[in-house]
Amino acid sequence: MSIFVLKFGGKTISNIEKLRIAAQRVEDCIKSGKKVVVVVSAMADETDKLIEIAADIDGCGYKRELDHLLFTAEVKSAALLSMVLLKMGIKAKSLNFTTLGINTDDNHFSAKVKNVNPERIQTLLDEDIVPVIPGYQGMTDNGEVTTLGRGGSDVTAVAIAAALKADACVLFKDVGAIFNDDPKVSQHVVKYDKITYDTLYDIANRGGKIICRDSIAIARDNNLTISIANPDNFNIGTLISND
Ligand code: ASP
Ligand code: MG
Numbered sequence: 001m002s003i004f005v006l007k008f009g010g011k012t013i014s015n016i017e018k019l020r021i022a023a024q025r026v027e028d029c030i031k032s033g034k035k036v037v038v039v040v041s042a043m044a045d046e047t048d049k050l051i052e053i054a055a056d057i058d059g060c061g062y063k064r065e066l067d068h069l070l071f072t073a074e075v076k077s078a079a080l081l082s083m084v085l086l087k088m089g090i091k092a093k094s095l096n097f098t099t100l101g102i103n104t105d106d107n108h109f110s111a112k113v114k115n116v117n118p119e120r121i122q123t124l125l126d127e128d129i130v131p132v133i134p135g136y137q138g139m140t141d142n143g144e145v146t147t148l149g150r151g152g153s154d155v156t157a158v159a160i161a162a163a164l165k166a167d168a169c170v171l172f173k174d175v176g177a178i179f180n181d182d183p184k185v186s187q188h189v190v191k192y193d194k195i196t197y198d199t200l201y202d203i204a205n206r207g208g209k210i211i212c213r214d215s216i217a218i219a220r221d222n223n224l225t226i227s228i229a230n231p232d233n234f235n236i237g238t239l240i241s242n243d
Contacts, residue, residue, distance in 0.1 A: 002167035003125065004029050007039040007135065007157035011174040012231040013077055014044035016084070021231055023084045025172065026130060028234060030090065034167075035125045037160060038092075038132045040081055041153040042073030047136075063108035067137075067147045070109075071097060074134030074153065082132045092130040095120065097137040097145045102159060104138035104146045111138055111146035113155065113218070116163035133160065151212030158215040162222035169219070169226050171211065176230030177237020178203075178210050194239045216240070 006029060008022045029036045050069050054060050078094035085092035099120050104111035124131040135153025138146050148155045154171060161169035178200065179189040197220035204213040211228070219226050219240065226240040 001033065001035050003037065003164050004034045005037045005039060005157055005161040005164070005166045005169045007153060007169070007171045008041065008077075008081075008231065009153070009171065009173045010041040010044040010046070010077075012172050013040060013081065016080075018231070019081050019084045022081060022172070023088055023090070025231060025234055026085060027088060027090060030130070035128075036130050037121060037125070037164065037166070038078075038081065038130060039135045039153060039157040039160065040074060040077040040132065041135050042070075043077055046073040046076075047150075060109075064144065067108045067145050070147050071134070071137040071145050074136050078132045078134040085130060085132070090130060091128060092132050093124055094132040094134070096134060097139045098143075100131075100133050100137075100156075100160075101163075102138035102156065104140060104148070106140040106142070106144065106146065108144075108146055110149040111140075112214070113138060113148065113159050116159050118160060118163045121160065121164065149212065149214065151209065152214070154212040154215035155218065158218045158222075158224060158226065162218060162224050166224075169224055170229050170236075171226060172229050172231040173210065174231070175210070175237075176232075176235065177228050178240070192238050194241070194243075196242060197240060200240055211240075 082092040082094040101117040103114045121131045135156035178192045181189045183189045201216045227236045228238040
């Protein structure tokens with residue numbers, strides 16, 4: 001049976017209504033016969049708010065403590081989305097950094113993924129349970145929580161999709177596609193139906209924030225096609241691949 005990894009960005013799950021819409025996309029996918037793994041970001045602006053509070057204390061110098069603070073925002077999203085799914089009659093279970101199987105280096109606040117062990121996720125899938133994974137977090141060899149750099153939930157989705165050899169990795173973004181400029185700022189934007197990893201990597205390098213740079217590299221290394229989709233209707237706006 002094919003496995004779909006569905007990742008919801010912060011603006012697509014910023015309140016209960018939007019969490020319900022996200023849950024409908026999960027249900028669509030299950031109804032079409034797929035096994036679904038869900039990855040979530042923090043609800044919109046939550047990470048920024050936590051960083052602001054920490055910055056008031058010490059300018060965010062205590063990176064280990066910062067990671068302990070920040071990972072909680074994604075855990076909150078995962079627990080809430082699991083509750084919504086359960087309420088809809090879909091078996092779901094949220095995980096956290098200790099159970100989701102992402103091992104990182106110990107570079108707090110911008111850790112790199114060293115390897116992914118999707119055993120626990122696979123076990124849940126085998127039991128027809130939807131694993132709901134908080135993005136942006138991993139665990140060092142010493143059992144410490146790390147975060148994967150800003151926008152790092154994309155890294156989580158892509159790394160897990162690659163480890164599971166998933167058939168699709170869909171990133172739901174409020175803008176629904178990749179454009180040559182920010183559609184919220186400029187009216188004359190051009191939408192990419194398709195884009196290569198390399199072109200997108202260049203855009204990310206120049207400061208484009210639509211998708212996190214590290215996730216593009218992981219997708220390219222694993223030849224994993226990423227779809228950018230609109231959460232309201234599942235329309236695929238842009239495909240990111242080698243060609
Ligand atoms: N919550 C983290 C951030 O705002 C990670 C993410 O959303 O992907 O950077
Ligand atoms: Mg994000």
